[in-house]
Amino acid sequence: MFKLNSKLIAASAALALSSTLAFAGTYTVQPGDTLAKIVSKLGFSSATAAGITAVPSGNMNVIRVGDRIEYTGEASVAPSTAGVYNATKNALDGGVTYPRANGVETAYRYNTQDMSGINNGRVPTANELKAWDTDMMPDGTGYPDGQGSVEEGDELYETQCASCHGEFGAGGKGYPTLSGGSMKSLKNQRTCPGKDAPKRTIGTYWPQVSTLIWYIRDAMPYAHPKSFTNDQLYAVTAYLLAQNEITIDGQELEDEYVLNREKLMKVVMPNHDGFFPKIDGPNGIENVRAFFKDRKNYGAVGIRCMSNCGKESVMRIKNEITAVVPAYSTVRDLPKVEAGAVGAKSQAEKDYDTSCSLCHKTDAMGAPPVGDKDAWATVIKQGMDVVNDHAIKGFAGMPPKGGNMDLTDQQVKDIVKFMVESSK
Amino acid sequence: MSNISENKLETTNSRRDFFKKTAAYSVSAIAAASIMAPAKLEADDHNIIHHVKWGTTLGDELNKHPYGIPSAYEHNVVRRTSSLLSSAGDMHAAVSMSPLHELEGIVTPNGLHFTRTHNGVAHVDPNKFRLMIHGLVEKPIVLTLDQLKRYPSESRLLFLECPANGAAEWKGPQFNSLQFVKGMMSNAEWTGVRLSVILDDLGLKPTAKWMLAEGSDGSEMSRTVPVEKVLDDAMIVWAQNGEALRPEQGYPVRLMLPGWEANLCVKWLKRLEFGAEPWYCKEETSKYTVLTKSGKAIQHFYPLEVNSIITNPCPEKPWSDLKMGDLVEIEGIAWSGHGTITNVDVSLDGGDNYVEAQLKGLVLPKSWTRFSYMHKFDGKPMLLQSRSVDDSGNVQPSVSQEKDIIGVEGVYHRNSIVTWEVKKDGSVHNVQVRTDNCPA
Numbered sequence: 001m002f003k004l005n006s007k008l009i010a011a012s013a014a015l016a017l018s019s020t021l022a023f024a025g026t027y028t029v030q031p032g033d034t035l036a037k038i039v040s041k042l043g044f045s046s047a048t049a050a051g052i053t054a055v056p057s058g059n060m061n062v063i064r065v066g067d068r069i070e071y072t073g074e075a076s077v078a079p080s081t082a083g084v085y086n087a088t089k090n091a092l093d094g095g096v097t098y099p100r101a102n103g104v105e106t107a108y109r110y111n112t113q114d115m116s117g118i119n120n121g122r123v124p125t126a127n128e129l130k131a132w133d134t135d136m137m138p139d140g141t142g143y144p145d146g147q148g149s150v151e152e153g154d155e156l157y158e159t160q161c162a163s164c165h166g167e168f169g170a171g172g173k174g175y176p177t178l179s180g181g182s183m184k185s186l187k188n189q190r191t192c193p194g195k196d197a198p199k200r201t202i203g204t205y206w207p208q209v210s211t212l213i214w215y216i217r218d219a220m221p222y223a224h225p226k227s228f229t230n231d232q233l234y235a236v237t238a239y240l241l242a243q244n245e246i247t248i249d250g251q252e253l254e255d256e257y258v259l260n261r262e263k264l265m266k267v268v269m270p271n272h273d274g275f276f277p278k279i280d281g282p283n284g285i286e287n288v289r290a291f292f293k294d295r296k297n298y299g300a301v302g303i304r305c306m307s308n309c310g311k312e313s314v315m316r317i318k319n320e321i322t323a324v325v326p327a328y329s330t331v332r333d334l335p336k337v338e339a340g341a342v343g344a345k346s347q348a349e350k351d352y353d354t355s356c357s358l359c360h361k362t363d364a365m366g367a368p369p370v371g372d373k374d375a376w377a378t379v380i381k382q383g384m385d386v387v388n389d390h391a392i393k394g395f396a397g398m399p400p401k402g403g404n405m406d407l408t409d410q411q412v413k414d415i416v417k418f419m420v421e422s423s424k
Numbered sequence: 425m426s427n428i429s430e431n432k433l434e435t436t437n438s439r440r441d442f443f444k445k446t447a448a449y450s451v452s453a454i455a456a457a458s459i460m461a462p463a464k465l466e467a468d469d470h471n472i473i474h475h476v477k478w479g480t481t482l483g484d485e486l487n488k489h490p491y492g493i494p495s496a497y498e499h500n501v502v503r504r505t506s507s508l509l510s511s512a513g514d515m516h517a518a519v520s521m522s523p524l525h526e527l528e529g530i531v532t533p534n535g536l537h538f539t540r541t542h543n544g545v546a547h548v549d550p551n552k553f554r555l556m557i558h559g560l561v562e563k564p565i566v567l568t569l570d571q572l573k574r575y576p577s578e579s580r581l582l583f584l585e586c587p588a589n590g591a592a593e594w595k596g597p598q599f600n601s602l603q604f605v606k607g608m609m610s611n612a613e614w615t616g617v618r619l620s621v622i623l624d625d626l627g628l629k630p631t632a633k634w635m636l637a638e639g640s641d642g643s644e645m646s647r648t649v650p651v652e653k654v655l656d657d658a659m660i661v662w663a664q665n666g667e668a669l670r671p672e673q674g675y676p677v678r679l680m681l682p683g684w685e686a687n688l689c690v691k692w693l694k695r696l697e698f699g700a701e702p703w704y705c706k707e708e709t710s711k712y713t714v715l716t717k718s719g720k721a722i723q724h725f726y727p728l729e730v731n732s733i734i735t736n737p738c739p740e741k742p743w744s745d746l747k748m749g750d751l752v753e754i755e756g757i758a759w760s761g762h763g764t765i766t767n768v769d770v771s772l773d774g775g776d777n778y779v780e781a782q783l784k785g786l787v788l789p790k791s792w793t794r795f796s797y798m799h800k801f802d803g804k805p806m807l808l809q810s811r812s813v814d815d816s817g818n819v820q821p822s823v824s825q826e827k828d829i830i831g832v833e834g835v836y837h838r839n840s841i842v843t844w845e846v847k848k849d850g851s852v853h854n855v856q857v858r859t860d861n862c863p864a
Contacts, residue, residue, distance in 0.1 A: 026817055028766065030780070068817050083764050083787025087815045092652045093727040095683065095762025095816040098789060106764070106789050111576055115621050120574055121567035124556055128566065132556055132695055135636060135646070138704055164511075174512025176710075187719035191595050191832050192862035198715055198833050205721075208704040215706040218644035219543060222517075225642045275713060275723040279702045285633055285650055288724055295818070298714075298722060298837070299829040300729055302811065302819030306769070307777045312824060314774065314807065314845065315856045317597045321604070324506045328601060330525070330740050335499040362513055 024051070024072040025087055029063050031306055038063075042071060066304035092285070094292030094300070136214035138280075140265045143213070147260040148235025150242045150253050156232055157239050160221040163365050163397040169201075169243045173365055175222075178202050179243040183271055203244030207275055209267040213237045223358050224403050234259045241267065348418040351411055355404040360419065366397060368423075376423035384416075391416050494535075501526040503536060504603055509592070516544040517643075519586060521607030524733070524757070525740040530581065530785060530792040532610035534665055539672040540586050540608070542707070543642030546692045550676045555660070559636075559698035562627030569676050573662055575617035580659070581791040583759045584686040585609035585728045587712060587836040594832040597854045602738035605842060605854055611759075611792035614680050616661030619654050619696075628655075632698040636705075637679045640694035647688045648702045649681060653726070657682050660693065683761030683790035684726045685836075687712055717831025728761035730820050731839040732768055732795070732812035743850035746801045754781070754797040760814035761790055767813040768795040774807030774843060774857045775822060781810070806846040807857065823858040 027038055035047060035055070044050035047060075051072035055063055063069070085106040087096035098105050103112045124132075136142035157169075164175040171177025181199020188195040199205075202212060217233050219225050228236065238259035246253070248263050277291035278284065291297050322328075345353075352360075352370075359365040368375035379387055391412050394400035401407045407415075494501070503520035510518035522538040539545070550569050558564030589608035592598050599605055628651070635654050639645040649658070659680040662669060669675045674691025681688050687707055702724075714722040734756040737743045746752060758765045765787060769778035781797040795810065811820045826840040845853040 026815070028813060028817065030767075066819075083766065083783060083793070085764055085789065085815065087763055089816055091656070091762070091816075092650055093684070093762065095727055095760075095814075095818075096764075097656055107786065108580070108788075110578065113576075115576055116624050118575060118621070119625050120571040121565040124558065124564055124566045128556070129558060129564070133558065133697065135638070135697070135703060137699075137701065139701070174514070176511070183719070186715060186721075187717065189717055189831050189833060189862070191860045198719075200710065200715070202710075206710050207723075208709060211704050211706050211709050219642065219706070222543070225543065225644070274719070275709075275721050277722075277724070279724055281701075284702065285652065288650065291722075292727075296829065298725065298729075299821060299826040300818055301825050301829060302730070302821035303825075304767075304769070304811075304813060304819045305778070309776055309778070311774065311776050312822075312857045312859050314843075315596050315858055316845070317600055317854060319598075320600050321506060321508055321592070321598050323508060324504045324601070324604065326500075326502060326504060328504075328603075328740065329500040331500055332497045334496050358514065358516070365512065 024070075025084075026089065027069045027071060028304065029065050029067040029069065031065050033063065033065075035060065035063055038069065044071075065306055092289050092292065094295065134217075136210045136217075138208045138210045140210070140261070143210075143261045143264055144217075144230040144233065145261060146230030146234050147258050148231045148233070148238055149256060149258045150235070150238045151255040152232070153235035153237070153239025153242075154255070156228075156236050158397075159394065159399045160403070161236070163359055163367070164222060169240060178240055183274070186271075186274070201244065202240055203246060203270055205271050205274070207269055207272050209237075209241070209246075209264060209269055212240065213264065221403060223355070234264075237264070246270065346418065348411075348414040351407065352415045352418055355402045355407060356415055356419070359398070359402070370419050370422050373423055376420060380420060384420075387420075388413050388416055501536070503538065504607075506599075506604065517542050519588070519608055521603045522610045523603050524607050524609075524735055525602045525738050527735070530611050530757075530794060531665060532612055534612070534667065534670050534673075537610040537612060537664070537670065537673060538584075538586065538608050540686065541641070541672070542645050545671050546639075546641035547671055548640060548676055548692055553676050553694075555677065555693060555695070557622065557626060557696045559696075560629040560632035560700065561623070561698055562629065563625070565622075565626060569662070572617070572660065572677065575621060577615050577663075578618055578659065579613050579615040579663075580680075580682065581611065581613050581786065581788050582680065582682050583609055583611040583728075583761075583790065583792050584689060585731075585759070585761075587685045587687065587725070587728065590838040590842075591835045593856070594827070594834065594838060596858075597856050600739045600854050602733070602735060602740055606733045609686075609759075611757075612664050613666065614659065614661040615663035615666075616659045616677075616680060619658045619660060622660070623655070628698060631700050634699050634702050636695070636697040636699065636703045637688070637690040637693065638695040638697075639674075639690045639692045641692045645687075645690055645692075645707060646703070646705045647690055647708055648705060648724075649679075649688060651698065653681060653684070681726075683728060683763075685712065685728065688726065712836060714830065714834040714836050716829075716834060722834075722837075725837055726761075728759070729837065729839045730758075730760035730762060730765070730812050730814045730816075730818040732756055732758035732765075732810040732820055733842050734770075734808055734810050734844055737808070737846060737850075737852045738844060739852045739854055742852045743801060743846060746850055748801065748803050750801045752799055752801050754799050754808065756781075756795050756810050757792045758783075758795055758810070758812035759790070759792050760812065760816070760818065762816040762818050763814045764789045765793040765795075765812055766815050768793075769811045769813075770795075770797045771809040771811070772799075772806045775809050775811075775841065778809075778811065801850075803848055803850075805848055807855070808844040808846055808852075809841050809857070811841050823856050827858065827860075 039047050039050050042050055055069055056067045085098055087098055089096050091097045103109055164173050165178050166172040169178030170180055179201050181201050181204045183204045186198045188198045216236055242253035248266050277287040359367040360370050363369045368379050392409050401412050501523050505520050507513035519540045522536055553569045555567045555572055586608035632651050635649045635651055637647055660677055661680045662677050664673055677693045678691040679689050679693055714725050736755040758768045768781045770781045771778045781795040783793055784796050785794045787793050813819050821840050823840040843855050843857050845855045
């Protein structure tokens with residue numbers, strides 16, 4: 001129903017002169033095109049010169065809008081229309097690559113001078129390699145020496161992990177849920193009635209156990225990563241495997257079960273086969289290439305229909321999410337200056353920001369939030385000695401000194417004082 | 425006007441002032457005014473009639489801010505966050521959205537570049553920075569920042585997009601805001617060295633098929649990359665729009681894989697290891713995998729597919745000030761990790777019919793490309809859409825086309841067409857044109 005603006009089409013096909021270049025590519029048929037027009041747009045004298053030997057319809061006299069026509073050949077005028085480059089459709093990811101030749105790559109010039117033998121830097125020492133090359137892989141590469149039991153892991157989990165990930169890894173604190181759910185739930189679609197979200201937990205989703213122990217070692221506990229010893233690492237890993245009802249050699253991981261390198265190598269995760277394309281082994285890369293080549297595999301199925309493409313119903317926002325910071329505004333005015341402009345933060349407040357705010361900023365973690373008068377009135381009732389003692393030695397879900405053992409007792413007391421005074 | 429004192433500009437307008445003042449009281453004066461000033465009788469603009477404050481006072485010293493800052497009046501042009509796009513409102517592992525509705529052209533200012541972190545923004549001391557490259561290479565190396573930057577540099581305009589961009593809307597529209605519908609992306613000029621240049625020195629062994637890229641932040645963010653991509657166009661970058669990377673973007677150094685998931689472009693880079701097998705990092709297994717409706721998930725889903733969005737109008741920038749017959753530009757951004765944008769089509773009726781829009785400005789591979797369509801505003805309700813095409817032949821899918829294959833629980837890599845509903849009053853609303861079917 002819309003009239004095509006022929007000027008637009010012509011403009012987008014305007015040619016810029018360039019030197020003779022060998023090229024090949026794909027042209028998508030536009031409304032109003034004929035084969036002769038396309039040949040001309042591409043800068044060729046004839047379809048033969050353009051190397052167009054076939055069209056998708058199978059009949060050289062029939063072209064349809066959206067058809068993709070392959071062309072090859074040498075043109076006197078290169079297709080240097082802005083944004084039309086000498087693409088080769090061979091990229092691993094299903095896209096194109098742009099060859100570099102004569103110092104030109106698409107609209108960029110590149111440096112053609114000899115760059116070999118720059119040799120900056122130096123060879124790392126054996127100790128340096130050992131210190132940094134600590135990744136872990138599914139074949140057991142990098143698994144450390146050490147051991148830990150489910151029971152030991154339980155204790156560590158309670159003090160170091162539960163405040164974010166919930167009791168037994170069951171979530172509920174806003175941070176990732178680590179256990180529970182079923183692999184069957186992975187097929188759930190919430191647009192269908194009665195379906196909950198798929199549960200992507202360690203037991204239902206993660207394909208490799210190496211990922212689990214490696215990630216815990218490097219990135220956990222969240223506020224103090226890389227602080228577990230190897231024995232603690234095995235203990236926490238054992239506990240999480242147990243919570244996910246994962247067995248080793250058919251054996252359930254009871255409290256006294258001790259995990260070590262050899263046993264970890266035997267773990268097969270339940271959703272081991274839940275992912276495609278297959279990336280392992282000598283065919284891994286070719287599997288990836290084949291996957292991307294077939295665009296149906298990943299939903300890349302758009303069609304360039306121009307008219308009467310079909311109507312679908314309109315879905316409007318049901319419950320708008322408006323919780324954004326700062327609040328929406330496109331007004332151009334001067335920012336409001338807060339009354340009693342903020343001075344420099346005290347050391348205690350800075351320490352609070354880095355070591356305590358994660359849990360005490362809001363009540364999401366079950367800790368009394370700073371600024372909540374009622375919550376803190378209850379805390380203070382116990383007397384400051386008790387409050388300071390809890391802060392230093394740990395209490396309920398809170399680790400000693402909030403998990404930052406670098407703080408001195410006095411620093412912790414100063415932070416507590418700051419938190420109390422900010423909550424009056 | 426030279427005979428009139430510059431300090432008494434008002435006097436030059438006394439005659440018009442007279443008519444304006446008189447008009448309020450006298451019908452005949454209006455008639456007289458109409459004859460003498462036939463165009464229109466309008467109140468004079470105070471901003472023109474009177475001197476302005478900044479023209480009658482001494483301005484700031486020129487280097488008051490040795491590092492320049494935007495006008496104070498632009499204070500609402502900022503990245504925004506939502507606690508719903510984080511864990512329990514914790515802004516150490518969260519995402520901030522670029523204000524696409526306020527961006528012009530294809531370069532995102534560094535302070536407005538979207539940011540995603542997994543363990544907070546790391547502050548790397550550039551003097552203590554080391555980059556180690558080892559594994560299946562003939563000669564492993566360690567580089568200081570100065571040594572790295574002494575390699576010959578290249579600059580590229582490239583988009584970076586979190587593959588979760590638009591993830592909140594698989595099941596339907598939730599945010600009425602361009603910033604939150606598509607703001608997990610930005611476009612910048614990145615400067616660094618091609619990895620192939622460094623590998624030329626090191627000598628890659630033929631058995632090397634994969635590269636591990638590891639960050640030095642608290643989450644030790646790491647990913648596995650195919651060597652084929654590394655040799656094609658991967659870069660190690662240290663500059664963003666002409667200056668050092670911002671801490672939020674990985675200062676001093678990040679990996680850059682043009683067109684691929686921003687998560688793969690590892691920030692605060694410390695180590696590259698080459699190997700024969702993939703690593704199975706946390707962010708390529710438990711996250712950044714696309715769970716399809718079959719219950720199986722796509723892993724190693726690298727490229728951001730062909731995509732587009734109309735930035736003007738948008739919910740934040742409605743057409744409420746337009747009059748019937750005004751000629752107005754429908755403008756937007758198109759991009760593709762698979763190659764270069766070749767076409768963008770615009771629909772005014774929710775995808776039933778399309779017209780071709782025009783590309784404008786620089787049209788570069790794996791970079792934002794601006795498009796434009798001139799429209800005569802007629803006050804009729806519209807369902808505005810844009811649909812892009814790239815030179816790999818990919819066409820941006822409709823919501824239904826994408827969803828019917830992937831399902832609605834994939835989280836990542838959602839690139840379907842966005843619809844803005846423009847109402848009679850010119851207000852703009854995020855809606856979706858879609859058909860949902862459930863198996864019987």
